[in-house]
Amino acid sequence: MSEFRGVLRPGRGRHRRRRRAPLKAAAAAAVLVAGSAFAVTSMDDQPECDARAGHGGTHDDHRHGSSTAVGACAPRPAGGAQQHRPAEGHGAGHGAPEGANRRPAGGRPAQVGVPDPESGYDRERCGNASGRVLLSLDDWPYNDPERAVRIGAQLQSQGVRAAFFLINKYxxxxxxxxxxxxxxxxxVGSHTWSHQQLxxxxxxxxxxxxxxxVPGNFLRPxxxxxxxxxxxxxxxxxxxVxxxxxxxxxxxxxGGAFRDVDAIRASVREASAEEKTNGVILGHLFSHFPEALPGIIGDLREQGYLMCRNTGPVTEQVPYPLAC
Known part of the structure; x- marks a missing residue:
């Protein structure tokens, strides 16, 4: 069972981290409800993440002295640390679509809903001042692209709006x-063309x-x-941003597997009120985060937090401030 190792603290510039005391995971039966619509396809192929973790790059757990983590998917770089940059075409053999390395002729940049960089825009909260919590899912569901829309349908049925940041190469x-x-x-926002460290x-x-x-005005670097x-x-x-x-x-x-549902759920449940109020939660489409979503949403609601409301179809223009 993974131990909870902390959450990001909001603030300007690079993200700061703090340690929390290890937390015993909640009983798995309380989370993994039989028949849940979030029990989407098991990610037994461990795609892009294995490719990134297996090249000897600097990983977050290594910087924190962990002896158990053997790899990481898209680890956050430390200042000055050597960071592995996946080679072009690194998704091949892991469900990358035919022609995934072919760049489009050019993006269609949007010009509305972008705050002045000097306006005090809080990029950690994405302009969220609603008091509600925004769920976000990054990257790409390798070997099972339709997983994204199944997750989207389940969230829609619960009246929850999320933000998906997709790698446009896929x-x-x-x-x-x-x-x-x-x-x-x-x-739906951009996670850039090929997930390079900008x-x-x-x-x-x-x-x-x-x-x-991905065309639009929302970017997750x-x-x-x-x-x-x-x-x-x-x-x-x-x-x-x-x-x-x-x-x-x-x-x-x-141990060669992504963090389990209990550990993911605990990392949100035990986060501070400051991090949740007007907060943005980061998860990924290739991990166990989708399976943890029912428990995360239930925990937040039990703690008195509201989720961003799903009020129907949207365009590629994300409003500022967020209409959450």
Whole structure:
């Protein structure tokens, strides 16, 4: 059983972390309800994450002295730490669609709903001032693209709106998924073209990664890593940065497996009120985060928090402030 290792603290610039005391996981039976619509396809292939973890890069658990984690999916980079950058085509053999390396002719940058960088916009909260909690799901559901719309349908049935940040290298091969998610009432943003660490790119590479992402005005940078250059270039393309206040660490691997449902659920349940109020929760489409969502939503509601409301279909323009 994974131990809860902390959550992100909101703040400007790079994310700060703090430790929490280990937490005993809740009984699995309380979470894994038989027949739940969230019991979506088991991710037994462990795609992109194994590819990233297995190249000797610096992983978050290693920096914190853990001896149990053997890998991590999309680990957050530490300042100055060597960060593995997956090679082009790293998804091949893990459910990457045919032609996934083919870049589109060019993105369609949006020009509305982007705050002035000097306006005091809180990118960790994505402009959320509603008091409600926004769920967000990143990356791509490898080997099972339709998993995204099944998750979207279940959230829709509960009256919950989420934000999906997709890697366009894959999403561009399944345009119906983005269309369906928006029809279901979920915001769909860009997780760039191929999940490069933006702060390590040249100006031209950065522009290509941003411009070729999922069209719209909502951007989640890989690893949450952006500085002034990246923020300003995104704004020039009509995109605003949306990070998070709570990281579920669902992307971490222990003993060759992703963090389990109990540990993911606990990381949200035990987060501070400051992190939940107007908060944004980070999870991934390839992990056990989708299976943990029923318990997460139930815990938050029991604690008195409301979720972003699903009020029907949306466009590629995400409002600012968030209409949550």
């Amino acid at each position: 999403a561009s091969q399944y345009p119906q998924i983005t269309t369906t998610l928006r029809r279901q009432g979920h915001w 702060t390590r790119l040249t100006d031209q590479e950065l522009q290509d990664e941003l411009r070729n992402g 890989p690893y949450g890593d952006v500085g002034q250059r990246e923020t300003e270039m995104a704004a020039s393309l009509g995109q605003r 949306c990070n998070w206040t709570i990281d579920t660490y669902d992307w971490q691997q222990v």
